[in-house]
Amino acid sequence: YKFLIAYVYSMIKKDINQNDILNSELLNIIDYNYIFDEKPIKRIKTKPTLENSKSRLEALKNKIEAIENCDLKKNASKIVFADGNIQSSIMIIGEGPGQKEDELGKPFVGDAGNLLNKMLKAINIERDKIYITNVVNYRPPNNRKPKPNEINRYAEFLKEHISIIDPKILILMGSTAMEAILGSNKRISKERGIWKEVIIKKKSYKTIVTFHPAYLLRKPDQKKFSWEDLKIIRKEIDQLNIVI
Numbered sequence: 001y002k003f004l005i006a007y008v009y010s011m012i013k014k015d016i017n018q019n020d021i022l023n024s025e026l027l028n029i030i031d032y033n034y035i036f037d038e039k040p041i042k043r044i045k046t047k048p049t050l051e052n053s054k055s056r057l058e059a060l061k062n063k064i065e066a067i068e069n070c071d072l073k074k075n076a077s078k079i080v081f082a083d084g085n086i087q088s089s090i091m092i093i094g095e096g097p098g099q100k101e102d103e104l105g106k107p108f109v110g111d112a113g114n115l116l117n118k119m120l121k122a123i124n125i126e127r128d129k130i131y132i133t134n135v136v137n138y139r140p141p142n143n144r145k146p147k148p149n150e151i152n153r154y155a156e157f158l159k160e161h162i163s164i165i166d167p168k169i170l171i172l173m174g175s176t177a178m179e180a181i182l183g184s185n186k187r188i189s190k191e192r193g194i195w196k197e198v199i200i201k202k203k204s205y206k207t208i209v210t211f212h213p214a215y216l217l218r219k220p221d222q223k224k225f226s227w228e229d230l231k232i233i234r235k236e237i238d239q240l241n242i243v244i
């Protein structure tokens with residue numbers, strides 16, 4: 001993998017120097033849109049006003065509710081949009097609502113939610129102080145994993161959601177959240193616990209992937225890795241002087 005990255009970089013250099021034709025398949029690995037996009041990335045963030053965020057969130061929710069020909073929406077009882085503090089610097093992305101979430105219209109209120117609350121408490125974070133949403137906003141039938149086309153469809157809403165909340169730290173829980181934001185060719189066991197700069201709508205977000213609490217309920221032996229990630233997250237919060 002490292003060799004491939006080195007090769008890709010050498011190809012880019014070659015292109016600049018010798019006008020070679022780039023191997024676009026290899027370049028896909030590092031998402032060349034970000035590299036060759038001419039528009040500047042906004043690195044300095046001015047926090048949106050509360051009123052502005054509220055109305056943009058309301059508009060986004062309406063847009064999701066207007067979605068048509070969606071198997072998720074057809075089978076769900078209501079939308080599960082988000083929960084928490086819309087001005088938080090920390091945003092968590094899960095996969096999609098389960099039965100309890102579908103009943104209550106709130107993300108992470110079932111067993112996985114209870115574990116998430118405990119995980120956050122372990123690093124001194126009260127759940128209601130941060131902001132939580134999912135990739136898909138309607139419960140998949142029988143709690144199946146959202147399909148790639150559904151993930152792609154809802155990823156557009158999710159990216160807008162992230163840009164409205166504009167967090168300093170973005171936490172992707174599980175492979176569905178990872179796929180929606182980082183693409184489908186990644187393995188969670190390799191990506192987790194490493195800070196990444198991810199560009200969404202021309203802004204850069206400090207992002208980390210970690211295991212989903214529902215996965216940890218199924219595989220408790222993986223909790224040790226999750227704990228490593230949580231400590232990494234806490235350290236960054238302290239270094240960035242984020243007040244929660």
Ligand code: URA
Pocket residue numbers: 094095096097098101106107108109110112113134214
């Ligand atoms: N799992 C998720 O990914 N999201 C929820 O809201 C609940 C369980």
